[in-house]
Amino acid sequence: MGDIRDERGGPGRGNDNNRLYGFRRVSIMREEQADRSITTEPNYANQSDGWVLVSPRIMLGAVGAVACFAWLFVLIGTSSYMPFVNDLGASALFVHLTSVAGATCSLSITWLFSDFLSRHRILHFGVATVMTLFGSFGFAVPGLTLVWYSVLAAATGFGFGLVYVLYGEYIVLFFKGDIKPYVLGIITVAVLVCGLVLVIDPSIYHYSLIVLPLVTLVVYAVQMALFRLDKQSPIRAKTSDFRSQVNWHSYAATATAGLALGFALGCILSTQMTFSFTYLFIELGLLLMGTILFVDAIRGNKIGEPVTMRWFLPASAIIVFPMIFVPEEIQVVLAIFLLVVMMFPLSSSISAMCQHILLCRLSPIRSFGFGRMVCFLGILIGMAIGFAGFSDYMVEEFGQPITVMAVIVFMLLVIMSASFVMTEDNYPVQSRFKEVKAQTEDGEESILVVVAEAGVNVLPAAGNTNVPDEDPADRPRYFNKKCEAVAKKYDLSERQGEVLMMLAKGRNAEYITKKLIISSHTAKAHIYSIYQKTGVHSRQELMDLVEETEAEEE
Structure with a gap:
């Protein structure tokens, strides 16, 4: 049973097929800011940390x-x-x-x-x-x-x-x-x-x-x-x-x-x-x-x-x-x-x-x-x-x-x-989250996000962690089928389907350009078309769409 590693290197690093399996980290993916220029609705919502004006x-x-x-x-x-x-x-x-x-x-x-x-x-x-x-x-x-x-x-x-x-x-x-x-x-x-x-x-x-x-x-x-x-x-x-x-x-x-x-x-x-x-x-x-x-x-x-x-x-x-x-x-x-x-x-x-x-x-x-x-x-x-x-x-x-x-x-x-x-911080803030490994029913390890509280075990007892049915096991084939289901549902072309799969793994436009040997303009055009057809506005939303899609059974 191989470990599912924390890919802290960001887009373009680590094993492609391990990015979305099991539970993805809950932390907000700031890297999606790099693709703001190609969303279907530019400046949809400003993601900065200050008080700002929006559209x-x-x-x-x-x-x-x-x-x-x-x-x-x-x-x-x-x-x-x-x-x-x-x-x-x-x-x-x-x-x-x-x-x-x-x-x-x-x-x-x-x-x-x-x-x-x-x-x-x-x-x-x-x-x-x-x-x-x-x-x-x-x-x-x-x-x-x-x-x-x-x-x-x-x-x-x-x-x-x-x-x-x-x-x-x-x-x-x-x-x-x-x-x-x-x-x-x-x-x-x-x-x-x-x-x-x-x-x-x-x-x-x-x-x-x-x-x-x-x-x-x-x-x-x-x-x-x-x-x-x-x-x-x-x-x-x-x-x-x-x-x-x-x-x-x-x-x-x-x-x-x-x-x-x-x-x-x-x-x-x-x-x-x-x-x-x-x-x-x-x-x-x-x-x-x-x-x-x-x-x-x-x-x-x-x-x-x-x-x-x-x-x-x-x-x-x-x-x-x-x-x-x-x-x-x-x-x-x-x-x-x-x-x-x-x-x-x-x-x-x-x-x-x-x-x-x-x-x-x-x-x-x-x-x-x-x-x-x-x-x-x-x-x-x-x-x-x-x-x-x-x-x-x-x-x-x-x-x-x-x-x-x-x-x-x-x-x-x-x-x-x-x-x-009076003794509880009832809504945990981001600084109180940490990543741990838990044992699923079928013996495979998944990364979960839990609240880090001293002396309090927020995970269920060992061997009793139940993963919801809609989160698949760590199988590349299942992930590919989920991407294919999304491509079919939204009538994406074959090339757009390839781009979709990379976006769903957290890749950015620069990586897609190198991987598919296409120009930066073409890569962004494909991403724009995918966002427009699926109705999402960021890479994170697209990843959520793939995660929530049921793969078609053979």
Whole structure:
């Protein structure tokens, strides 16, 4: 059984047939920058490590992402989209819960059926559009019953969840080199947009739930047409789960941060009208926190996900505890403070998840969908506890003890979760990865990428490492057949098939020129044609396409 060696020499070195067998390293292949000039979409996404400007078309996608996050803030954080809020009173709180429940449901569907949705993005987007438009425009119909308004809220939340995942995938695809600054910048601008919505004429507040979703949907439709997003090569759920290095502590921390956010929203929505100045103070506080995070991301990057989870989650219990003793006015102030503080862990968890998807080459739809589902589940539970403890109806019915009980339940959940997450770096960064050898079922060695943690064995027990079925054994014949299957599927010429095989092994244009004894211009022309026919935009994406393709059986 020969060793599979680490080819650190880069393109043109080592054994050609050993490059893609078993598990490829998860580390981002910087060498693909050399071929930027021959991608089908030049300057598709800048891969540098600094804060940079990218193409106008990608910035248009960023506008859509801003609208998506602003839509999120309006949907879960205000009642501005409910023109009937004054008529329904406490019943409007139930509508909030149904909208969050709808989003949680759709996010769970994207996780469970990620393989299907990754292959049918047009259907995915179509269902999101129908549900969103049904819910958003339905709110403009006056005189409906509470049941109908709840159905509309659930439909709107469901549509949002589907679109939210698509924009999460978009960020991972196009903002690779600067994910954290872009994510935090998008969130900060979205907070500003949401604040502007709240200062317009109150009589047209509810149109925000029409305008923001429309901008979100239209921009994504344009991006899908420009960049052929529906043709992106999917990463299978089994492969994605095997590659992922995120442990359950991460999801517990994300759920707890969502719980704290939901609790704060429950208190605020129960006691304050949408049209009060309270929401303007909230927006200013969120804008300040978002700006701090953004500046930190482009300068020192000191406020990472581990820092926010270790310090801000326990702090949430400290902030909430005085609510038991203080009057309602001070309770609202504490809830606002809690809401603003939760900007740190929630924003950091989104950027950390996007970075981990890119680093470990995970399925964006599956991984982002699950991470956000856990967060929304926490928001749903926290919001329900907040409504139960602070709504006028519950306080009148059960008195002050119901508020005390809600605060105690929240604190217990936060403390229990924080006791687990304070000792973990939940989203491993690239510096904590190392290469090891593991024994497969058939006795052959494969290179796996694992997290290097002192005293923690992140690999399964020896002899119990199961390689997913779609990752073939180390057989040159199987690799060649995968390349042939890709060439046949995309109608590549014989010469293009030869070039494809070399690209899939990590070779660059210079190597191909020497190997096939052709001019540099001809080699680049072949590579351009292959990229255009297959719909990929870099050598790494082409390697992924070959890896995920099933070889035809003889």
